[in-house]
Structures are given as C-alpha cells and as structure tokens.
Amino acid sequence: MREQQMRYNAGEAAPYGTVRGADGGVAAVIHATGNAAPAPTAGEIVVEARNLSKVYRDFWGRSKKTALKPLDLDIRRGEIFGLLGPNGSGKTTTLKLLLGLIFPTSGEALLFGRPATDVAKNGRLGYLPEESYLYKFLDAEETLDFYGRLFGMPPAERQRRAAALIEMVGLSRDRKRQLREYSKGMTRRIGVAQALINDPELVLLDEPTSGLDPIGTREMKDLIIDLKRRGKTVIMCSHLLADVEDVCDRIAVLHQGELKELGRVDDLLRLTGVTQIKASGLTPGCRDEVRALLERHGAVDIEIGNPRTTLEDLFLDVVRDTEARPGRRARRGADTPSVE
Numbered sequence: 001m002r003e004q005q006m007r008y009n010a011g012e013a014a015p016y017g018t019v020r021g022a023d024g025g026v027a028a029v030i031h032a033t034g035n036a037a038p039a040p041t042a043g044e045i046v047v048e049a050r051n052l053s054k055v056y057r058d059f060w061g062r063s064k065k066t067a068l069k070p071l072d073l074d075i076r077r078g079e080i081f082g083l084l085g086p087n088g089s090g091k092t093t094t095l096k097l098l099l100g101l102i103f104p105t106s107g108e109a110l111l112f113g114r115p116a117t118d119v120a121k122n123g124r125l126g127y128l129p130e131e132s133y134l135y136k137f138l139d140a141e142e143t144l145d146f147y148g149r150l151f152g153m154p155p156a157e158r159q160r161r162a163a164a165l166i167e168m169v170g171l172s173r174d175r176k177r178q179l180r181e182y183s184k185g186m187t188r189r190i191g192v193a194q195a196l197i198n199d200p201e202l203v204l205l206d207e208p209t210s211g212l213d214p215i216g217t218r219e220m221k222d223l224i225i226d227l228k229r230r231g232k233t234v235i236m237c238s239h240l241l242a243d244v245e246d247v248c249d250r251i252a253v254l255h256q257g258e259l260k261e262l263g264r265v266d267d268l269l270r271l272t273g274v275t276q277i278k279a280s281g282l283t284p285g286c287r288d289e290v291r292a293l294l295e296r297h298g299a300v301d302i303e304i305g306n307p308r309t310t311l312e313d314l315f316l317d318v319v320r321d322t323e324a325r326p327g328r329r330a331r332r333g334a335d336t337p338s339v340e
C-alpha cells in the first residue's frame with residue numbers, strides 16, 4: 001500500500017480554503033469557489049436509521065445514560081459517510097446500533113432494507129471496532145485465515161485474499177509476527193485487513209486512523225478513498241477533523257448524543273461570498289494591477305499572498321525526502337524569518 005496508495009502530492013491544494021493568491025511558475029490558472037453545484041447523491045439507500053435512539057441502563061434497568069437521541073439518517077451506496085463528534089458524543093453507539101450489536105431503545109436501523117439485527121447481512125459487512133479484539137497469539141496470515149474460514153471461504157481464496165490485504169495495509173514484512181508484538185498502528189492495519197476479508201459492500205470503521213503516524217494516516221485515508229472507488233460504502237467515525245474533511249462525502253456531527261449538523265462536506269465548508277483566485281507566474285507589477293482592478297470593482301478584504309501547504313503534506317514531504325536522500329540534514333530555509 002505504501003507506494004500505490006500515495007496519491008496526494010506535497011503542496012497539492014486542499015479543495016477549500018481562504019482567499020489567497022500564488023506566485024512563481026509560468027502558467028496562470030484562475031479558479032473560483034462557490035459556483036459549482038454538488039453532484040446530486042443518487043443510488044440505493046444501504047443504511048437507514050429511523051428515530052434511532054439508545055439509553056444505556058444499569059443492572060436494575062434504570063436509565064443511566066442517553067447515548068443517542070432519536071436519529072434519522074439515510075446513507076447511499078458508494079458514499080463515504082463520517083460521524084463526527086467529541087468523546088462520548090455517541091459515535092460508537094451509533095455504529096453498534098447500525099451493526100445490530102446493541103438494541104435500540106427506540107426506532108430501528110435498516111441495512112440493505114433489512115433490520116440491523118438480521119444476521120444474514122453480516123457477509124456483506126466489514127467492521128473495524130474501536131478496540132482490537134483480535135487473537136494476540138496469531139500472526140497476520142493466521143488472523144486473516146481464521147476470519148476467512150468464518151466466512152466459509154475456500155483455502156485458496158483465503159490465501160490469495162490474505163496476501164493481497166496484508167500487502168494493501170503495508171504489513172508484508174511483519175506478516176509472520178504474532179499480533180501481541182504489534183505496535184498500535186500495526187494493530188489498526190491488521191484490523192482493517194480483517195474488516196475487508198470478505199470483500200464487503202459496506203464497511204464501518206470506528207476511528208480508523210487512531211494510533212497511526214502521519215504516513216499511516218495518509219495511507220489509511222487513501223485506502224478509504226480507494227474503497228469508495230471500488231464501489232464500497234464506508235461509514236467511519238472520528239474526532240479528528242482533518243481525517244473526516246479529507247475523505248468524507250457527507251458528515252453528521254453529533255454532540256451529547258444529538259445530531260447537530262448533517263450535510264455534504266463541500267457544502268458545509270464552502271465560504272459563500274468569497275472568491276478564490278489562484279495563479280502562478282505573476283510579476284509584482286501584475287499583482288498590483290490585479291489588486292487595483294479588484295478594488296475598482298468594489299472588492300473588499302483582498303488578500304494576495306502565497307498559499308500554505310498543510311502540516312501533513314510538509315511532514316510527508318520531509319519523510320520522503322529523507323528516505324530518498326539519507327544523511328541530508330535541514331531542508332529549505334525553514335528557520336528564516338518570513339518577510340515577503
């Protein structure tokens with residue numbers, strides 16, 4: 001996965017941002033935000049929540065904690081849907097209700113049009129739980145073989161699929177090591193491979209990037225985007241905003257068990273009323289002319305400057321650079337004062 005999943009280049013612009021200009025280079029590209037209408041979400045509804053709620057009760061059946069207030073949700077085939085919210089906001093509870101692992105206090109969850117508690121759907125699902133529950137004394141190959149058996153896969157297919165998944169999650173070198181020796185990030189990777197063993201149509205991932213370093217995080221996000229490319233539906237939850245922003249088509253924001261926001265990430269983050277123009281190769285004179293032109297047309301709050309990359313891209317850039325040229329010390333003039 002390391003090589004083939006890396007599709008994001010350092011410095012590649014994020015799809016949304018503040019009003020900034022750019023200089024350097026030759027070609028000029030002007031590109032404005034806020035005009036394109038988002039593609040309508042079509043397709044079969046694969047997950048439905050209707051008035052779904054959960055109150056955890058104590059041993060005596062007394063209400064203990066309202067983890068999820070009545071929730072209505074439709075998730076369509078091919079979407080990457082993110083559940084976002086602070087600790088304790090009800091994300092894991094929602095995933096467990098959708099999976100039929102716990103019973104709702106009210107309402108119902110439907111998967112592929114069938115009640116979530118119907119076990120017939122399990123072959124079409126993959127699940128990465130928040131905490132690893134894998135057997136610590138098995139190695140990666142044995143783990144995937146074990147889960148392949150549970151799904152009734154023939155030996156040759158189990159072997160082929162296990163090898164492909166181990167490669168995909170970047171564990172080839174560690175495939176013979178027992179899971180008890182795995183680091184947190186490695187445990188997360190084998191968990192994802194396990195969730196995909198049955199080539200599921202719908203994958204539910206609870207904090208998929210937890211414990212991963214920035215490279216592992218980037219790879220995990222690319223892997224999730226790749227699942228979408230292969231027609232899978234993904235529901236993931238996280239409290240890491242950048243992870244959700246980078247991969248999800250739509251999000252639901254939960255707070256204290258209540259749905260606070262629901263919509264397409266593009267729509268929720270778009271700054272309407274602000275136009276972004278990006279160009280390379282502008283001379284200082286041209287910049288002044290552009291500013292004067294904008295002012296003449298009544299534009300306000302004009303910002304012209306160099307766009308920033310993200311810390312994630314910078315980190316990946318440094319690591320790749322170091323791997324390509326071992327022994328090299330500082331890069332760029334990073335410690336020089338930034339005076340334009």
Ligand SMILES: Nc1ncnc2c1ncn2[C@@H]1O[C@H](COP(=O)(O)OP(=O)(O)OP(=O)(O)O)[C@@H](O)[C@H]1O
Binds near residue numbers: 056057064085089090
């Ligand atoms: N088995 C349980 N019994 C009682 N209360 C529970 C149980 N499981 C979760 N809760 C409570 O329900 C609320 C929601 O928990 P949940 O695990 O769904 O949150 P979360 O959004 O996944 O949080 P995190 O980001 O920390 O994983 C919390 O207040 C939690 O304490």
Ligand SMILES: [Mg+2]
Binds near residue numbers: 091092093130206
């Ligand atoms: Mg959780």
